[in-house]
Amino acid sequence: DTGVSQNPRHKITKRGQNVTFRCDPISEHNRLYWYRQTLGQGPEFLTYFQNEAQLEKSRLLSDRFSAERPKGSFSTLEIQRTEQGDSAMYLCASSLGSGVFTDTQYFGPGTRLTVL
């Protein structure tokens, strides 16, 4: 257990529905990251926050996806109008964000989304 928690752990939804996932990072970690992992592939970066500011977004993050970190603590990832191609493991990671040269990311257990 790294101290990064994600909820729910599993989500099954029907195509077209909206879903929201939550990530609670390690306490005092300033940076929070979202990744997506499909079957047989390594995780792919989606976006990251420095405190409450969203500083980078991957082109994988279509306009149906939105992420927030309103108070610089927990974060939510929402997917609107889900499609079957959104079925994946959604991973959250956090890091101190204060390392001079390196900054290790610690991952949560992930939320597995299945879109029927």
Next chain:
Amino acid sequence: DAKTTQPTSMDCAEGRAANLPCNHSTISGNEYVYWYRQIHSQGPQYIIHGLKNNETNEMASLIITEDRKSSTLILPHATLRDTAVYYCIVRGPNFGNEKLTFGTGTRLTIIP
């Protein structure tokens, strides 16, 4: 970030040392080598990282060649719980290189 090449799969006998290679021939002078592993259906777990010196922690040792074009992760006494996919990642220094770029990794199977 430099790309990495890893074998698709490896087997290792329980109790023996598992040596996982990684090639990163285009690595830049200020890029670090990170290793993570992912046990089935769990999030990736940080193992170790290094720049140019060999590193050791309670989980593993990281040996980086002098030219830094390749590295080896060593699990000294493999157990069945070490069965996982191991990812070698090259990443630039902190600012502007925040994301990790994962490949498909090496699937390590520890055999009883």
